[in-house]
Amino acid sequence: MGLPGLEFAAAVFTDPTVIGLIVVGTLVGVIVGALPGLSSSMAVALLLPFSLYLDPIPSIAFLAALYCAGTFGGSITAILINAPGAPPAAATAFDGYPMAQKGEAGRALGTATVASVTGGMISVLVLLFAAPLLARVAYSFGPPEYFALAVLGLSMLATISGEARLKNLIGGCLGLLIATVGIDLTTGVDRFTFGVPELLDGIHFIPVLIGLFAVTELLTQAQHLGRKRSVVTLAALKLPSLADIRSVMGTILRSSGIGTFIGILPAEGSTVAAMIGYNEAKRWSPRPETFGSGAIAGVAGPEAANNAATGGAMVPTLALGIPGSATAAVILGGLQVQGLRPGPFLFEEQPALLYGIFFAMLFANALFLVIGLIGAKVFSRLSLVPPALLWPSVLVLCFVGAYGLEQSMVDVWVMIAAGVLGLGLKRYGFAAAPIVMGLVLGGLVETSLAQSMIIFDQQWAGFLGRPIALVFFVLALGGIAGAPALGILRRMLSGADSKNVS
Amino acid sequence: MAGDSGSARGLHPDTIAGVALLLLSAAGFWLTTGFPEVPPMLSQNVPPTFFPRLVLGLIAAGGIGLVAGGLRAPRKTMSRLRPLVYVTAGLVVLVPLSIMLLGTLATVFLLSLGLPLLWNERRLKFIVPLAIGMPAAVYLVFTVALEVRFPTGLVAALFG
Numbered sequence: 001m002g003l004p005g006l007e008f009a010a011a012v013f014t015d016p017t018v019i020g021l022i023v024v025g026t027l028v029g030v031i032v033g034a035l036p037g038l039s040s041s042m043a044v045a046l047l048l049p050f051s052l053y054l055d056p057i058p059s060i061a062f063l064a065a066l067y068c069a070g071t072f073g074g075s076i077t078a079i080l081i082n083a084p085g086a087p088p089a090a091a092t093a094f095d096g097y098p099m100a101q102k103g104e105a106g107r108a109l110g111t112a113t114v115a116s117v118t119g120g121m122i123s124v125l126v127l128l129f130a131a132p133l134l135a136r137v138a139y140s141f142g143p144p145e146y147f148a149l150a151v152l153g154l155s156m157l158a159t160i161s162g163e164a165r166l167k168n169l170i171g172g173c174l175g176l177l178i179a180t181v182g183i184d185l186t187t188g189v190d191r192f193t194f195g196v197p198e199l200l201d202g203i204h205f206i207p208v209l210i211g212l213f214a215v216t217e218l219l220t221q222a223q224h225l226g227r228k229r230s231v232v233t234l235a236a237l238k239l240p241s242l243a244d245i246r247s248v249m250g251t252i253l254r255s256s257g258i259g260t261f262i263g264i265l266p267a268e269g270s271t272v273a274a275m276i277g278y279n280e281a282k283r284w285s286p287r288p289e290t291f292g293s294g295a296i297a298g299v300a301g302p303e304a305a306n307n308a309a310t311g312g313a314m315v316p317t318l319a320l321g322i323p324g325s326a327t328a329a330v331i332l333g334g335l336q337v338q339g340l341r342p343g344p345f346l347f348e349e350q351p352a353l354l355y356g357i358f359f360a361m362l363f364a365n366a367l368f369l370v371i372g373l374i375g376a377k378v379f380s381r382l383s384l385v386p387p388a389l390l391w392p393s394v395l396v397l398c399f400v401g402a403y404g405l406e407q408s409m410v411d412v413w414v415m416i417a418a419g420v421l422g423l424g425l426k427r428y429g430f431a432a433a434p435i436v437m438g439l440v441l442g443g444l445v446e447t448s449l450a451q452s453m454i455i456f457d458q459q460w461a462g463f464l465g466r467p468i469a470l471v472f473f474v475l476a477l478g479g480i481a482g483a484p485a486l487g488i489l490r491r492m493l494s495g496a497d498s499k500n501v502s
Numbered sequence: 503m504a505g506d507s508g509s510a511r512g513l514h515p516d517t518i519a520g521v522a523l524l525l526l527s528a529a530g531f532w533l534t535t536g537f538p539e540v541p542p543m544l545s546q547n548v549p550p551t552f553f554p555r556l557v558l559g560l561i562a563a564g565g566i567g568l569v570a571g572g573l574r575a576p577r578k579t580m581s582r583l584r585p586l587v588y589v590t591a592g593l594v595v596l597v598p599l600s601i602m603l604l605g606t607l608a609t610v611f612l613l614s615l616g617l618p619l620l621w622n623e624r625r626l627k628f629i630v631p632l633a634i635g636m637p638a639a640v641y642l643v644f645t646v647a648l649e650v651r652f653p654t655g656l657v658a659a660l661f662g
Contacts, residue, residue: 053648166571170523170564173557177530180554187540189550192533215594222590223583225621388623389632392614396636399597399610404650412598420591427580428519449556450548458547 008355012363018058022360025065026367032066033073034379035390039087040070041327041433042217045209046394048334049401056338056353061360063334067327068120068310068364071270072372075112075303076379080105088270088306091278095291095298102294110239111296112303113372115252119304120365122256123263123311127318128358130264134319135344143451144463148472150445153266153322155476157434168434169480171425175438176445178203186450198410205333205439207402207415212432214398215419220426221387239373240296248300251281259305263312269325269433270306270313277305311361318342318354321444326433329440336440337405514575520568527562531555589620605655607637 012018032043044063051059074089079096092112099108141149154176157168181192182202193199255277262273281301282291291298313324314331321343323329335342346354371379402415422432456462463469534551542549593616600609615633623629644650 050648166564166567167519170561170568173560173564176557177554177561180557184550186548187545187550189538189540191537191550191554192530218594219587219591222587222621223581225584225586386623388618388621389628391621392617392632393636395594395597395617396610396613396640399601400640400644400650403652404644404648407651409598409602409653412601416594416598419594423587423591427583428515430519446553449553450546453548453552454546 008352009359012057012061012356012359015058018061018356018360019363021054021058021062022065022363023367025062026069026364026371029066029069029071029364030073030076030368030371030375030379033070033089034076035385038217038394039074039213040067041330041436042213043070044327044330044334045206045213046397046401048209048330048337049206049405051334052337052405056335056340056350057356059338060331060334060353060357063331064314064357064361065364065367067331068307068361069368069371070327071307071310072113072116072120072303072368073379075116075299076109076372079108079112079299088274088309089302090271091274091302091306092299094278094302095293095295098292098294099296099299104294107240107244107296108299110373111244111248111299113369114240114245115248115255115300115303116307116372117365117369118252119256119259119306119308120310121362122253123260123308124358124361124365125311126260126264127311127314127361128355131315131319131354131358132347134315135347138320138344141344141468142466143448143455144466144469145472146444147448147452148463148466148469148476149320149322150441150448152472152476152479153316153441154438154445155479156266157437164429164431165480165484167428167430171430171432171434172438174430175435175440176442177438178208178435179439179442180446185447196410198406198408203414204405204411206337206405207411208418208439209330209333209436210398210402211415211418211420212422212435214394215415216422216426216432218391218395218398219419219423221391225387244296248297251284251297251300252304254280254284255301255304256308259308260312262305263309263324264315266316266322266324269327270309273309273312274302274306278302307365314357314361318346318357319344323437323440326436329433329436333440512577514572514578515580516568516575517572520565520570520572523561523565523568527558527565530558530561534558586621590617593617593620601653601655603656605658606652607641608655608657610637610640 012022028047029040029043032038033040044066047066048063051062054062071088074087075092075096078089078093079100082093082097096108096112099105154169154172157172179202181199183190183200190200258277258280259270259273262276263269278298278301281297282288282295285291285295285297287295309325310327313328316322316324317328317332321332321341323332332342335346340346340350340353398415398419399412402411403409405411425435426432452462463473534554537550540549593613597609597613600612604612611633614636615629618629618632640652645652
């Protein structure tokens with residue numbers, strides 16, 4: 001069986017603009033990923049307004065390349081300075097930095113590169129086959145199924161972090177609330193606009209994103225300014241041997257599968273995948289005691305998993321219109337702003353665009369094999385750029401990006417408000433990603449719920465007659481209540497055990 | 503260095519966050535009472551208040567959960583924000599005001615000069631090229647190439 005959509009690959013590989021943008025996106029992604037504090041979500045959010053000046057295929061191909069490369073770039077600084085450039089690389093630092101301290105930085109970086117590329121490529125291949133299949137299933141979905149699916153997507157926020165379970169759900173609801181600002185499409189009534197005409201069309205997604213991801217991070221950097229980082233010297237970049245790669249190939253393949261699966265689950269992104277990838281690498285290792293002190297499988301496991309999650313995250317994003325991660329949510333927003341309707345019909349309406357994205361991601365993964373192996377030493381130097389010189393440029397990009405979309409100062413104020421609010425929320429343990437997910441899904445949730453209620457003549461029980469929707473609701477309930485219920489059960493059982501012992 | 507401070511009146515941060523969410527929900531609900539009435543025929547029995555109130559109800563429920571969890575949890579301290587964070591936030595708020603007064607390019611110049619100085623960067627050999635390069639880059643990339651029309655500011659309008 002050949003690759004599906006191969007006939008559309010020409011749209012990517014014969015267009016010099018697209019090729020050039022993928023190369024630029026990959027380079028920028030690795031650079032941004034390597035800079036501590038700058039994540040791929042932030043980079044995609046910052047560059048989204050500028051990508052809108054392009055046609056859909058080059059625009060989304062650029063963002064997809066940025067997404068893949070940004071996730072990989074974080075490993076460079078995780079290994080060299082023990083400061084993950086992005087959260088998904090946090091697990092890479094556990095063993096990558098000890099390896100670098102032992103003079104094996106090149107070996108760690110090379111392993112991270114090979115693992116990332118393998119994970120990324122496997123997940124894109126899964127994306128190529130799974131997304132059309134999933135879309136075919138979703139053709140039969142009506143508003144009740146879409147509402148249930150969106151609820152499932154939001155409920156998965158609860159599983160991202162056990163500690164912040166409730167806060168993630170609240171964050172998702174805050175995003176939904178922000179999405180209600182503007183004219184209600186059913187009745188034409190304006191809601192929460194406070195007489196500001198610019199808000200009648202709703203709060204634009206991009207300024208909120210830039211504020212939550214970039215301005216909040218700028219203020220966080222101000223809090224942590226002055227922390228010193230020690231850089232491991234890289235006199236010679238000694239790459240991993242074939243024997244090294246062979247020894248971790250099992251870990252890479254296993255983590256690629258794990259990462260792809262985690263990525264496909266709505267809301268679960270690369271960070272979760274990397275942590276599970278690391279734990280599984282340790283669990284399957286014949287020498288788990290070496291983990292934490294420079295085990296090569298401790299680098300390969302999380303790196304394969306976090307990059308595999310990027311392709312996995314694009315499966316529900318493109319096939320269902322439900323983002324698989326925070327960065328995928330930003331790309332989903334980009335598709336919407338381009339006037340496209342992500343979901344199953346996109347495969348009929350825009351096959352060239354979809355397969356263009358797939359092949360762009362494949363190409364980006366192949367590119368950072370070269371970039372990672374050759375340029376790691378150069379990119380590692382980027383981490384030495386002082387925040388005091390880096391962040392003014394980021395802030396200028398924030399203002400230009402927020403303003404440029406509609407050329408409106410209201411968007412700039414929205415961005416600032418989102419940034420300041422984001423800092424407050426962050427201090428109280430609320431993450432930006434759930435708010436973004438809620439904001440992106442807001443329109444779908446409200447519209448599909450309203451349509452369902454009209455179909456069911458205002459009877460909530462109508463959902464009981466829709467088996468697919470019911471399955472989604474049960475899964476959502478499992479996602480929200482499953483872990484706490486298991487915890488209670490475990491406590492009850494351990495309580496019973498201790499009574500028996502006494 | 504950031505010091506530690508107890509949260510207000512010794513309350514757990516989750517309790518404070520929960521109370522804030524309850525207040526937000528109450529304020530949001532009050533705002534929905536001001537939405538115009540729409541005949542059921544037009545709204546198809548799904549009034550404009552339906553979804554916002556549903557979401558506000560969920561936020562309020564979450565807020566109650568946080569308050570309850572915070573009251574049960576052991577006391578927790580939060581690190582105090584450094585004054586630099588407030589000053590930086592103030593600078594960020596000043597930027598759009600400066601754009602409206604001085605114009606975009608002048609503001610970008612001042613921002614590229616001011617933020618590094620504020621953040622204790624004193625190496626002029628880096629700051630000056632940044633302060634000159636940023637407005638030039640914004641002008642060339644966005645104004646010339648992408649044709650974004652930035653506000654020129656009141657000062658330019660007065661002298662233009």
